[in-house]
Amino acid sequence: MACANNVTELIITGLFRDPEVQRVCFVLFLPVYLATVVGNGLIVVMVSVSKSLHSPMYFFLSYLSLVEICYSSTVVPKFITDLLAKVKTISLKGCLAQIFFFHFFGVTEILLLVVMAYDRYVAICKPLHYMNIMSCQLCHMLVAGSWLGGFIHSIIQVLITIPLPFCGPNVMDHYFCDLRPLFKLACKDTFVEGVTVLANSGLIALCSFLILVSSYIVILLNLRNRSAEGRHKALSTCASHITVVILFFGPAIFLYMRPSSTFTGDKLVAVFYTVITPMLNPIIYTLRNAEVKVAMRKLWARRRTQGWNEKKTEGWR
Template sequence: MARKNNVTELILTGLFQDPQVQRVCFVLFLPVYLATVLGNGLIVLTVAISKSLNSPMYFFLSYLSVVEISYSSTVVPKFITDLLAKIKTISLEGCLTQIFFFHFLGVTEILLLVMMAYDRYVAICKPLHYTTIMSRQLCHVLVAGSWFGGFLHSIIQVIITVQLPFCGPNVVDHYFCDLLPLFKVACKDTYVEGVSVLANSGLIALCSFIILLISYIVILVHLRNHSAEGRRKALSTCASHITVVLLFFGPAIFLYMRPSSTFTEDKLVAVFYTVITPMLNPIIYTLRNKDVKIAMRKLWGKKNSGMD
């Protein structure tokens, strides 16, 4: 049966309607996006060049930074340019492409955070077997598994969406293309599709968060047997990861584990995890990690001496 698809272009309402507020947002969010790309790019470069950062923890961190740059770039450049546009348009194909990459990279990041928690668990709870368990081969398998998991999740989301008929209206109440706002402009009842999205996105976020929570409870219980110095060292490496997890999962679970709404708060929560969190991650990891800071200073020192 042929789909009745009259809509080829969608109009995004954006974050705020006031042109002056939009200009202020442009001035605020452009530096944030540039800081995201530069900060995460610097982490990738530092880990790639520094011989001291060759442990699995930094291997995962560099991949997390690659995902952060890609994830942010799926939404933010269009969002920033739209802040200066009177009418914010996107083709239906462009909308589906944005949904695919947004969910692909978002779930890849979730799975990477789970892998990083596993790495911390092995390092703290099984230190004598750490190098044997966390071999380079296993690290590559875990990273590849994260990418594959994200791809599989995203393909399911797009297959659900691409079958919907869009015959008008074509105004999407959001600043980027996401599933629930797009479902509202489909020419059919999307209750089943909404439940599928909730099951797919919400449960991945919730289950991963529970796994992370359990792994850190196990780590904290295990740390009781360590010396005060050992506890302090272990907690400092875990603190960055826990902070990133809370910043990423809090808003995601809030949006995907409840019925959809048209509240402006939803868009503001989405701004937090699409624009702000990817910028905060490199700051959190570098400020709390002595090894990364030392490696960055060495890298910077080499570059400066090379320029003299």
Template sequence: MHKNNVTELIIIGLFQDPGVQRVCFVLFLPVYLATVVGNGLIVVTVNFSKSLGSPMYFFLSYLSLVEISYSSTVVPKFITDLLAKIKIISFKGCLTQIFFFHFFGVTEIFLLTVMAYDRYVAICKPLHYTTIISRPVCRLLVASSWLGGLVHSMIQIFVTIQLPFCGPNVIDHYFCDLHPLFKIACADTSVEGVVVLSNSGLISVVSFFLLVTSYIVILVNLRSHSAEGRRKALSTCASHVMVVVLFFGPAIFLYMRPSSTFTEDKLVAVFYTVITPMLNPIIYTLRNKEVKNAMRNLWCKKDSDSE
């Protein structure tokens, strides 16, 4: 372990202007609350509604749980920092934030891939669906997603703690991430940068390839379905595709190219740390009659029970 003189870090933040920061606070606080409430509603609805017993909703409830956790590793600190003159985080706190950010982020990537596999089996092998995607298999796929996220995150942290941090302690970002932290290390980080890029990049590219492949196969298969069957299958897939594009687009833009200090990078990061987790429950519920009906039934039942 290298000598490390840095015990706390100063975060530059998203914008320097105090007025703009206050406006951001007013904008982002409701967005974060909507993320927690919206995804929380999905978790509760899926777990308490008998009509949402299919594997698709089982995976959706875990995706929503991961969304809440993923957003909560960055956004609460970011929002409170918007009102602070000097934004400080301890070095250990910074490493903790990086660990959980990557843990939940990669778990989400794996869950999205699992959900694409679920749609592929449902549409391309409907007669064998219940045997292939049985409840034990669902649990195994979810557990594997969490485990994959954990292994990925441990590698990222192991690479980072090997580096010496001896002087500069100002991070040019609004939360702790690997590229901004590597810039203030007192050593050449090109090798570590390659390890981190291949670790994040390989997972993103392979998962994205699997997702695209599964949807190409689904589209080819749908040609033999009736018009009504095609419409129903496409409506369940469309929500998933929208979520995948919203999540992977910005992430690939940031991690699959050399890092820079542009404000655009921070704004792109805002999109996938703050905005996307809020949009997911909206996308899944607005496009899905079963989820909307289940929510209505569940809350109407609760209202009648409380009367």
């Protein structure tokens, strides 16, 4: 029989129990998070101010970077501050809010990756009709659809979780709020809720992954008849996107496509996709993309010139 819901605060065990290890993690992960915000923010600024990057591909990339900042900020700031706390707590409402935004931005990112794959498919397989197909209106609709899809998904997850009774214990074996460790704390059988949540998340991830794989198979088949130079140019525009897709879906497949026993391994894998991957994305797109590197150099040169002119003006006063 389900008991009354009398838990209002949860205790989080964190990533590690050893205080010394936690301090080391704080020193390591704080610069990583700052690099995530700065790196992705730089891409957003570059795309907005650089005329050479005003194309559908970079339009989607700027939104992907924005989502990366939001996605990482949902978990990492509290995770970093908790590394220095003796007792790590979060309210039940705060936990549900974190779950909502974590899934919201996570699924929005998945759908944006699918949109970017479609953009590359049109650019490579139908180059003569690219600008007609990828119109400004369609680009905005695809981005809006990605946000809407993420919202609907996360609303479903939270609506499934809210009715669950939590009457103790209130210790969650994780470093942030997620559905699987939270379900362990419910004082009722959560098999149906677990299957529903898994089906909801799994269906989105599986369909998106199949679409991504199919799109790049079609692209590779289409490139067989291109010249070596044409193949190299086309593949260079896809390489960064494929790398990001592998980094994003790899840990997700490991976590959700297998039965869970303990959360020790899950927590270490979760660090990769919540802390590390959002930082790697701007590095991958910068190193693999000549246009982004040129735009970054121009932006840096413009900034230095403005700074020099400001100093000269101050000197003349």
